[in-house]
Amino acid sequence: MMKRHYPTLAEVAKVAGVSLMTASRAINNRPGVSPEKREDILRIADEMGYVANRAAQKLTGARTRIIGVVAELHTPFTSDLLLGMGAVARAADYEMLVYSLPVCDRRPPHSIIEMLRQIADGVIVILPYESDYLESMATAHIPVVTIEQGIESAFPSVTADNYQGGCSALRHLIELGHRRIAFISGNDRLTSARDRRRAYRDVLAQARLPYDPALEVDGDFLRKSGFEAAQKLLALDDRPTAIFAANDTSAYGAIAAIREAGLSVPGDISVVGFDDIPIASQLHPQLTTIRQPLQQMARASVNLLLALIAGLDAPSEQIVLPTQLIVRESTTPLKAKRKKEEAVKMGVASVGTANLAR
Amino acid sequence: MMKRHYPTLAEVAKVAGVSLMTASRAINNRPGVSPEKREDILRIADEMGYVANRAAQKLTGARTRIIGVVAELHTPFTSDLLLGMGAVARAADYEMLVYSLPVCDRRPPHSIIEMLRQIADGVIVILPYESDYLESMATAHIPVVTIEQGIESAFPSVTADNYQGGCSALRHLIELGHRRIAFISGNDRLTSARDRRRAYRDVLAQARLPYDPALEVDGDFLRKSGFEAAQKLLALDDRPTAIFAANDTSAYGAIAAIREAGLSVPGDISVVGFDDIPIASQLHPQLTTIRQPLQQMARASVNLLLALIAGLDAPSEQIVLPTQLIVRESTTPLKAKRKKEEAVKMGVASVGTANLAR
DNA sequence: CAGCCGAACGTTAGCGCTAACGTTCTGTCG
DNA sequence: CGACAGAACGTTAGCGCTAACGTTCGGCTG
Numbered sequence: 001m002m003k004r005h006y007p008t009l010a011e012v013a014k015v016a017g018v019s020l021m022t023a024s025r026a027i028n029n030r031p032g033v034s035p036e037k038r039e040d041i042l043r044i045a046d047e048m049g050y051v052a053n054r055a056a057q058k059l060t061g062a063r064t065r066i067i068g069v070v071a072e073l074h075t076p077f078t079s080d081l082l083l084g085m086g087a088v089a090r091a092a093d094y095e096m097l098v099y100s101l102p103v104c105d106r107r108p109p110h111s112i113i114e115m116l117r118q119i120a121d122g123v124i125v126i127l128p129y130e131s132d133y134l135e136s137m138a139t140a141h142i143p144v145v146t147i148e149q150g151i152e153s154a155f156p157s158v159t160a161d162n163y164q165g166g167c168s169a170l171r172h173l174i175e176l177g178h179r180r181i182a183f184i185s186g187n188d189r190l191t192s193a194r195d196r197r198r199a200y201r202d203v204l205a206q207a208r209l210p211y212d213p214a215l216e217v218d219g220d221f222l223r224k225s226g227f228e229a230a231q232k233l234l235a236l237d238d239r240p241t242a243i244f245a246a247n248d249t250s251a252y253g254a255i256a257a258i259r260e261a262g263l264s265v266p267g268d269i270s271v272v273g274f275d276d277i278p279i280a281s282q283l284h285p286q287l288t289t290i291r292q293p294l295q296q297m298a299r300a301s302v303n304l305l306l307a308l309i310a311g312l313d314a315p316s317e318q319i320v321l322p323t324q325l326i327v328r329e330s331t332t333p334l335k336a337k338r339k340k341e342e343a344v345k346m347g348v349a350s351v352g353t354a355n356l357a358r
Numbered sequence: 359m360m361k362r363h364y365p366t367l368a369e370v371a372k373v374a375g376v377s378l379m380t381a382s383r384a385i386n387n388r389p390g391v392s393p394e395k396r397e398d399i400l401r402i403a404d405e406m407g408y409v410a411n412r413a414a415q416k417l418t419g420a421r422t423r424i425i426g427v428v429a430e431l432h433t434p435f436t437s438d439l440l441l442g443m444g445a446v447a448r449a450a451d452y453e454m455l456v457y458s459l460p461v462c463d464r465r466p467p468h469s470i471i472e473m474l475r476q477i478a479d480g481v482i483v484i485l486p487y488e489s490d491y492l493e494s495m496a497t498a499h500i501p502v503v504t505i506e507q508g509i510e511s512a513f514p515s516v517t518a519d520n521y522q523g524g525c526s527a528l529r530h531l532i533e534l535g536h537r538r539i540a541f542i543s544g545n546d547r548l549t550s551a552r553d554r555r556r557a558y559r560d561v562l563a564q565a566r567l568p569y570d571p572a573l574e575v576d577g578d579f580l581r582k583s584g585f586e587a588a589q590k591l592l593a594l595d596d597r598p599t600a601i602f603a604a605n606d607t608s609a610y611g612a613i614a615a616i617r618e619a620g621l622s623v624p625g626d627i628s629v630v631g632f633d634d635i636p637i638a639s640q641l642h643p644q645l646t647t648i649r650q651p652l653q654q655m656a657r658a659s660v661n662l663l664l665a666l667i668a669g670l671d672a673p674s675e676q677i678v679l680p681t682q683l684i685v686r687e688s689t690t691p692l693k694a695k696r697k698k699e700e701a702v703k704m705g706v707a708s709v710g711t712a713n714l715a716r
Numbered sequence: 717c718a719g720c721c722g723a724a725c726g727t728t729a730g731c732g733c734t735a736a737c738g739t740t741c742t743g744t745c746g
Numbered sequence: 747c748g749a750c751a752g753a754a755c756g757t758t759a760g761c762g763c764t765a766a767c768g769t770t771c772g773g774c775t776g
Binding site: 717725742743745 | 747748752757759763774
């Protein structure tokens with residue numbers, strides 16, 4: 001068994017018969033080396049299995065070609081986002097390391113940012129629901145890009161267009177003929193949740209549909225809250241014919257409650273979610289939802305970070321990417337419903353629509 | 359804006375009025391410092407917000423108190439495993455960084471292991487289905503622990519007891535009265551898949567039930583394969599009353615096929631999965647399955663790695679942890695089924711079970 | 717041909733830290 | 747009281763690498 005397995009640059013240089021610095025220049029593709037020697041050195045380094053020591057590189061202030069990511073692994077679509085980011089990073093000859101944020105984090109976040117700073121050239125933060133990382137990052141001398149889950153930040157960030165997505169969801173339901181549409185909100189501390197709520201109200205108004213506070217139930221993005229919210233909605237005298245849930249997880253919670261009440265989705269109630277989590281296309285019913293552009297978000301965030309690392313001191317840029325309505329099984333035109341109920345609903349809708357008529 | 363944000367050890371030492379080495383000793387809790395001075399130094403370091411530079415520590419050959427994990431993020435229960443490992447590591451004052459293995463990895467794995475070696479004190483590898491990481495790790499001078507998804511390895515490893523789990527699954531079905539039980543296999547290149555298949559055959563034999571090759575359909579752990587396998591099974595003249603799928607994902611694939619054929623689970627066919635992926639308790643029907651002891655696996659693997667790092671050169675240990683049968687909605691006693699069908703099945707079973715008795 | 721320039725190298729210092737070895741000082745014992 | 751042990755420090759070297767600055771030398775200009 002050898003003493004040290006991977007050769008150092010000095011060893012490569014020695015074998016190649018050049019100085020340390022020449023080898024460094026050759027390997028880092030810097031000028032100042034003749035083409036033949038460069039080729040020689042690269043070949044020898046390859047033969048010897050040379051791998052640059054990133055710890056040493058970082059120590060000198062050079063690039064390590066590693067990006068760090070801080071993320072909560074347990075949120076639904078984080079893994080897809082990470083896979084996308086990893087692919088983009090690798091394409092740019094960068095490696096990616098992920099720090100898994102614990103669910104309840106009570107340790108000083110600055111030490112984590114600092115740890116990543118010692119290793120990586122830049123950091124992407126997928127913001128958790130609650131976070132005091134922002135202030136730590138502000139003082140860290142390292143490029144940071146945030147993936148918004150909805151907290152405003154002073155950093156360059158990438159986010160999905162939650163407002164537009166919410167509008168699409170609601171317009172879809174309205175186009176299907178629904179008039180009495182409920183909303184199950186997310187955690188309003190997040191701008192993403194607020195944007196989706198705003199979209200709900202705005203589109204209702206635009207469509208001249210009445211706004212009924214009883215149809216707007218507070219949730220927190222979790223399955224259980226969707227379940228309970230739907231129960232409240234079902235208990236209404238005049239229950240909705242469609243529900244827009246602020247995310248897929250709570251949408252499925254709502255669906256469970258609807259079914260438990262002996263009703264069907266979309267037969268009795270149409271449901272639209274938000275996110276397009278992977279299982280949304282596999283569960284029964286397949287969920288109509290708003291797809292977050294994860295691949296584009298991954299690409300945009302990595303590219304933005306690499307630009308910052310490269311020194312292009314971009315003014316703190318906010319990239320907003322379009323979402324997409326994915327129509328699946330959980331929504332259906334109102335007309336497909338039972339005649340009697342339809343009649344009732346239409347009557348009710350007309351009540352709200354115009355306070356003059358009837 | 360300050361030039362450098364986090365102070366170096368030298369700066370802390372200067373403020374404390376001691377030498378660099380004394381500060382180092384104090385902070386690393388080494389002997390050779392008087393109690394008062396130690397306290398002084400620690401207080402000052404804390405006030406100054408000192409964070410040790412792990413890159414520099416690693417360069418000198420010291421511990422960084424970081425463990426690396428190589429994992430495929432897109433497999434179902436990886437995130438739970440990672441969360442568990444992170445918690446255990448943090449409890450031991452270690453941080454954890456995850457390298458997300460791309461789905462199709464064509465870059466030399468040794469450079470990734472080497473990268474982690476430069477940063478971390480040890481590595482846990484959650485083996486992907488196919489992997490040539492093993493040979494690279496063998497030559498890396500760094501403690502490695504593998505979480506088996508079923509490839510034999512020469513490393514200390516932690517794995518769930520797949521054979522025992524498979525036995526429990528099958529015994530459960532037999533206890534429910536099922537006699538005609540099908541198996542949808544996993545990728546047999548993995549020992550986990552082979553162990554589960556072996557359990558299927560062994561328990562059948564133990565129960566003196568006939569082995570019918572037509573009931574053993576090849577799959578690959580994916581949803582689609584479960585779907586197609588179930589279709590084959592349903593096409594049989596004498597279709598099974600229960601299915602044991604090698605994992606939850608393919609079990610849900612099978613359920614989808616069963617439903618598409620107009621049959622119900624568990625009304626017509628009972629289904630058992632393996633893994634207990636998080637959604638198994640949320641999907642409809644909630645899946646009866648074999649739970650992998652993820653928390654225990656996380657704990658065991660991290661503790662094993664820390665022991666190796668601490669220099670306890672444990673002989674390459676294989677830890678096998680017990681699985682647990684979780685009974686939910688997807689299985690039901692055979693008696694609950696339609697009388698007519700039951701009679702038919704029992705007749706068939708008796709033919710196979712004993713060519714003598716009855 | 718002196719002078720100079722720039723490409724192609726080599727040398728030096730230092731990133732932040734720790735191991736290994738000095739140095740100082742106090743106490744202790746024959 | 748000298749020798750010596752050992753605790754409490756300080757100093758030096760070096761981990762692997764790169765920035766910054768030397769050095770060499772061929773070639774070009776006037």
